[in-house]
Amino acid sequence: MNYVTQLNAFFRVAGSLELSSSARMLYLSLLNKNNSLAWIRSFTCTASELESLSGLSTSGLQRARKQLVDKKVITYSKRGSNKAPRYSIPELLDNFLKVILNDTPNDSPNNTPVNTPNSTPNDSPNTLTKTKQTKTKQSNKDSHDSKPAKRVYEPDDLNLKLANYLLTKIRERNSSIYPTDSKNPPDTQKWANDIRLMHERDARSYDDIKRIIEWCQQDSFWQNNILSASKLRKQFGKLIDKADAPNNFNGNKGGRKPLYDLPY
Structure with a gap:
């Protein structure tokens, strides 16, 4: 994970997700903690350490953490009363940002059918169903035939x-x-x-x-x-x-x- 890229991506979504100042401070504290550990997949951190890093009270830490978990920008799991909880910070890539921001086209608010060259208002339900099934099969075939784009690593990666x-x-x-x-x-x-x-x-x-x-x-x-x-x-x-x-x-x-x- 690239620290600067992750920071820029976080500030891009913080306003849209309506994150409180406490949640932002907690996220930056967790990011700093993981950076000090050389970006491991998950890590443990005590509440007292996070309170010290973020300046939050115990109740403020709990509220901020719940907000970050609800917005899916961190994950959190308890490990028993005498163990520090475990955290992980997902990499804020473009596809992930679209998910947490709901940055996808919404369905039309009504169900008014749209005519296409292959359909008419008089098409029967069975005909429309068969057409939909054919398109679905073709779409699935295309998705299996296509290969994911090869990842390219930049010089500063x-x-x-x-x-x-x-x-x-x-x-x-x-x-x-x-x-x-x-x-x-x-x-x-x-x-x-x-x-x-x-x-x-x-x-x-x-x-x-x-x-x-x-x-x-x-x-x-x-x-x-x-x-x-x-x-x-x-x-x-x-x-x-x-x-x-x-x-x-x-x-x-x-x-x-x-x-x-x-x-x-």
């Missing part, structure tokens, strides 16, 4: 940055693996998609992905086995266990460094 970071580390170690003048360079867009899946589906933090990229390209065994983002994703569990083992070669749990150290 963190997934693409990490994909390029892996490629850079491989080239630094052995420039002959992926020569810069190759006519068939690796597909970093595909690599970026693998990075995204690691983060969104496998719940790997971007910080962990970055440090494991660095660690595996220093390890004498794994550096020759991790030559793509898909292989990194497949072996990530083994890699992080090895990197975090007390006796790993560099003695610092894979060299934990903040994500902003990325050379971009």
